[in-house]
Structures are given as structure tokens and as C-alpha cells.
Amino acid sequence: MTQKKGFLLLLIAPVIFYLLSFSQNDDPLARIIAGFDKYLKERPQEKIYIHFDRSYYAAGDTIWFKTYLTAGAFHEPSPLSRTIYVELIDKNKQLVTHLKLFSLDGSSAGYMPISDSLESGNYIVRAYTNWMRNSSEDYFFHRKIKIWNSEIPVPKDIPENNLDLQFFPEGGDLVHGIFSKVAIKATGTDGLGKRISGKILEGDKVIGEFISNGLGMGAFYMKPQKEKEYKARIDDYDKEVTLPDIKESGLAMSVNNSSKSDSVLVKILTTDHEASQTIYILAQTRGIVCYSARAFLNTNITIAKIPKSAFQSGIAQITVMDSNGIPLAERLIFMDQGDRISLKITPDKPTYAPRELVTLNIQAHDMHEMPLVANLSLAVYDNQQILTEENRETISSYLLLSSDLKGYIESPGYYFNPINEDREEALDYLLLTQGWRRYTVEDALNNNLGGSPYKVEQGLTIKGKMVDVYKDKPISGGKISLLSFFPAPETKIVKSNSQGEFEINNIIYFEPTDVVLHGETKKGNTSVKIITENSHDYPGTPDQILPFTERQTDIERTFVVNSEERRAIEKAFDFDEKMISLEEVEVLGKKVDLQSSPSKIYGSGSVNIQVAGVTSLENQIHPLQLIQGRVPGVQVRGSGTQWSVLIRGISSINGGTNPLIMIDDFPADIASLHTIPVEDIESVSVWKGPDASIFGARGANGVIGFYTKRGKEQIDPPKESPIPSIDAGFQIEREFYSPKYDIQKPEHIKPDKRVTLFWAPYILTDSSGRASISFYNHDVETSITGILEGISGAGISGASSFEYKITKE
Known part of the structure; x- marks a missing residue:
């Protein structure tokens, strides 16, 4: 969809919206629009989404994943950063694993071995680029990963009766005498939504009731009075919560975004209106201004009707401002234009035998049934061991929803799943209760892009100090030369500062041996020592990692038991292919061969x-x-x-x-x-x-x-070398192991009980939108689930799933 900026003239007596031409100097609306335009050009926001091969793991497993890196308002594959950092963080906010991935054309694939010594618990996989750090931790990708270790006791369960209840008036404030919608959000100690009900009290008088959905959210209506005190009494909890303060006068906003209408209806209500009072209305999606208008408040209600065709898919922010451009009320809505990839996966058979070849045919189309060239990733796993979450996060729910909201989003796929009849209402509750994390109207008005201390990285950085090899004194103005070999031989030369320090940026290397450092003084003396240091400073860890409970689902319990069996199989069959198995023999004695x-x-x-x-x-x-x-x-x-x-x-x-x-x-x-x-x-x-x-x-x-x-x-072990050490480079991609049973081999006697049957991070559809992929089943009679996700070059995303059965009959 192309970028649109619209001004709408609507007459609803006695309110008139005036469409005028303003200079940027005297009109805040023009300054705000210019600010957003500058933001899009100078600070394109990068986002990272990760597709994992499954949702939980056992200690000793390997996490396989694919990163999708986008930039800008249209989520196109990022041409900016080539370096992606991926980290595993434990419940104590300690860094367990840190990887660097090389992103080419906005994607990369990686793997993360899990130590068998990790405790059972919730871990966070975090991903970011250096450029994203200019916009704070909120913009990083975070995903909770559950890891089970049957050999280490699971932490005790958490209490179930703790409850946090918050209230969110629509538009931002409760105003005296204005009938308003108030959203609620109830969460437990585990950070998940709780289904509750209760009553709204004005003193001792019940004036309303509320009930939350399964995600802990709901809403009620009230007409607050400034001299009254309001509380919420929660059923089944010995708890009362005071409602937010009531403003004596001001402005409130109500928005109707019904799917039955082709327009968004915005109502602005005020208690102290004046014919000369000017307000501005602005709607924007990820910095793209979709609608803007100015009106005079000459009555207590003002109505704007914004055509939905003006919006991009995703979250839009509607803001009402005063004559100085200061926000008076704000509201988030979600717009779904249906512009996602339609993915169709067809197995060549509905049922297969163990170890039989499976062939999948893939078709990718856009919303108009036109074929799409798409970059996809595929995970295939045993769904009797891995629970397939119907309301899981997908690349579309992340890019269009989760990535633009603050805080943890529970079951983000719920709002996109057509089987949930209340998803439209639930999504509206979510947007009433979650905060906006992106560039704001205030930032645009004040031309506040923020600083950019973190630069775009097209590679890795090597930095350190050059000192005299004999005296260890810093060498100022020395020359440090770096020779790298990827993608072609290249030499970079920098000079050391007065402290002997240097920094070389945007180097692409995978092994430390792929680069060579050489130093010399101003006079060409090579008797120098180069001391390198870790070039990456780690961001602070997330504030909250959800507690881990001892409860396991039946599927998780099966997974943990089977993980022990798989570990035993690996030990029993961990032999070199060249080894020959002998019959049992009795060893009566042996002579140790020291050599x-x-x-x-x-x-x-x-x-x-x-x-x-x-x-x-x-x-x-x-x-x-x-x-x-x-x-x-x-x-x-x-x-x-x-x-x-x-x-x-x-x-x-x-x-x-x-x-x-x-x-x-x-x-x-x-x-x-x-x-x-x-x-x-x-x-x-x-x-x-x-x-x-x-x-x-x-x-x-x-x-x-x-x-x-x-x-x-008998060569002596290495001693300190004048050759400088180089930090680890990008992770070398590794192919997921998938056995081939077309030709019988001796190692095939090993029982095959893989959880992830197949992982393909790079599937590219052709100009007709088609692709085909094949792999072999394991030994188990079970049901198999496959998850396919991806994105097009134009930033259109999509996800789909399929199932088939493995049976011996």
C-alpha cells in the first residue's frame, strides 16, 4: 500500500472542520507532519523477528532459529545493519550465550546449543542491532523460551492468589461529567492475565459491574463526578482498588473502529468549550501520517470520520492536540487491510510411514491472488511432544502489533485467529491497556529525533591499544593495518590516538584467522604489541523474566520423559562410523600405552x-x-x-x-x-x-x-605470541541434521526419535510463488505439525501451518 496523507472535510452540525493551508512556522500540525517525515528519513526503525524450530527445549538440545530484520514503516528487509546480536538470558538476568550473526538481505540463520547444566526455567532470547540501541531496550526482540532439565530440581511454584488490577480511561483521563469508557487489566504474579469480575462503587453505592476475558482485560462505562470517590471491588478477592483521579474539566475522546464500517468514528467530548478554541486531530501509523485536520470547539461534542482506506495495516495512533500542539487525548487502534502473504503448504500424501520421504509443495500469493517471491523458513516437529499454540506469535502479529506496544503481550496470535469470535473486542481492550512505544507526536512537534550514539553496523569492530613491546607504553600516531579475506581481500588502515587506542569498523569475518593485524610506529618500527579488547558493550538485561512454575502439561511431561530416552540413545549410539562393533570380550589385564x-x-x-x-x-x-x-x-x-x-x-x-x-x-x-x-x-x-x-x-x-x-x-605448548588475539567473529552457519533413508547405511540402526524432524531456514519461492522441499520422517507413529513463516521483498509477511500423520498401517 502506498503512503497516504489525507485531510477530510466533515460537516456534522454544529461542528465544522476547516481545511486550511498553514506555514510550518505558525501551525503545529505542519510542524508535526514535517517531524514525522524527518523521522522516517533520518531514523528508520529496525525490527527483528525470530522464527524458532519449536517453543521449548530440554537441556542438551540445540535451538535452531531464523532472524528477519526489517527497516522503516513498510517492514522491508533492512538494507542498514548487517550485524545481529542474539543472546540467551537466564532468570537472574545473567547472559548465558551471546552470538553474532551476519545478515544478508535482511535475514540470517543461527543455532544455539543448550548446556546440559542449565536449570529448568524460563529464559529470554533477545535480539537487536547496534542501530536499534538508539531507541532503547523496548525495541529489541524478546521471546520467552522454556527449558526443561530433568536432572536438576524445578523451582517451587508461585502463589496463585496475587492480583494486580489497573484502570485505563479511554483517551487518557476521566473528566467530570463526561460519560467515558474505562478499560481494565488484571494480571497475576506470573504476569499472565486473570479472569475476574467485580463491581464499581461510588462510596457504598454500586454503579456498575465489570468482567474480564481470559486474557484479563475488559471494560465498563461510567459518568464520573469530581466530588465523588470511586473504587472497584473484586469478586473472590479481598481487595478494593481506587480508580484514577477525576479532572474537573477538560477533554475526553471516544473511538469506534467497528469492522462493520468503512470509517473510524472519533468523538471528542469537552466540558468547557469555546467557539474560538482550536483543536487538531492527527492519525499516524509508524510515522506515516494518515489523517490530519483542525476544528473549532463551539459545542461539547465534535465528531471526525476517517476513512479506513487512509491507514496502513498495523497500529495507528490518533491524537487530539491543543493550539500549541500539546496532546490532550490519545487512542490506539488497529487497522487490518488484509495485506499479508497467503501461504499454502500441500504434503504429497495425507499419511506416511516411518522413515518415509515427505515432499511439501508451497505456494505464496498476495491478497489479490498474485504470486509472490518470498523468503520463508520452515519448522516441522512431533506435535505429541511439542504443543502447538493456536494463539502463538507469528511474524505478522509481531511486526504489526507486538513490536509497537510496550510490555509483555500474552497470546498475541489470539487477535489474528479467526476462530476467536471476540478477537476484535479483545484487540480493542489490548490497545486501551498497553502503552505506545514508538516516536510520538510530542517528539515530532519538538523535532526530537534523539541522539544517535549507536551507529549502523555493516560488520564487526576490532578495537584495542598499540604499545611498545619492551616498555608497554602507548604508541601515539602509530599505524594499524588490518587484512581481511571476506568477501574479498581488503586492507584497512587506521592510526592510534594519543593513548595508543584504535578502532576498525565494519569488518566481515567468521574465524579469527580470517583477519590479520599488523602495527608499526610513525617511523616504521614494528617492535610493537597490539592488545585487543572486547568491542561489544552489552545492553542492560530485561527488567522482568516471567516466573517459572513446576506445572507441566501432559505434552510437556511426555517431552521431558522422551528427552531422557533420546539422551540415552545418543550415548548408546555415539560412535564413529569407521568403528567396528565387536562381540562381548573379557579383559583380563592391560598394559597402559602412554604414547x-x-x-x-x-x-x-x-x-x-x-x-x-x-x-x-x-x-x-x-x-x-x-x-x-x-x-x-x-x-x-x-x-x-x-x-x-x-x-x-x-x-x-x-x-x-x-x-x-x-x-x-x-x-x-x-x-x-x-x-x-x-x-x-x-x-x-x-x-x-x-x-x-x-x-x-x-x-x-x-x-x-x-x-x-x-x-x-612433542612441540612445546604455545606461549604468549606477538600476534594479537581477535575476538570471535560471526557464527558460521550450520546445516540442520536430517538423515536420509534412501540408501541403507550402518548408522541407520540408531533409533530415530527426533523432536524437530526438519528445519529449513532458507526457502525462496520463485516468480510463480512456488517452492518444494523434501525430508524423511522419524520412527514414531504420531502426528506432525509444520510452521511456515516469511516475508516478501516489499515487507508483506505471513505464516501458515499444516499437519500430517505417521502410521505403520
């Missing part, structure tokens, strides 16, 4: 992991990722050069928590591990519990030993 042991000095560890020759391990970025989620009882967290390890059940006599780190049997600093390329590591051993006693007091926190291919040749 072939992981450690030539300390022998075999509690757990030993062969790295060389295992592609999935050799592709990891940091050595500690080799044990992350793979060694029971070992918790690994961190990114870049900042990592920590905790071996559960072990305590240090020195009060620390990090285990002893060894490289080829020589002690090393955990911070130096990032200098070792993972592809140079032969194997990893972990000693814990009694097995660590061989190390004496040094092994009180456990021991992790990395054994390099060079170590096999």
Missing part, C-alpha cells in the same frame, strides 16, 4: 572426546565449545575471549570456580584458549571428581586438557 593416551603424563580422563576427524567438532569456533553441552555436569558460558567453566559438584579450596586448564599437559590461562584454532586440536579430556585427585590441589575445581596435533609431535 596413545590422551595425556602422556596423567593418563585418561573421566571423559575423553576425539576431535580430529569429526567434522561437527572441527567446525566449532572456540576450544571450550568442544565440551559445551557434551560433558555431563560441566557448564560452559561465554563468547569471544570471555569464558567461564563450572564443573558441578566440585568446590575449590581457593574459592575460585574455574578448573585447571592444560594445553598438551602444560597449565594455561583460560583467556588464552581462543588463540588455539579448533582444527589444531586432536582431543579433549576432562577430569572430575576422584579422577582429578592426581593433580592434587590444582585439580580441586576439575581439570580440562586440550591436546593438539602438534603436541603429538
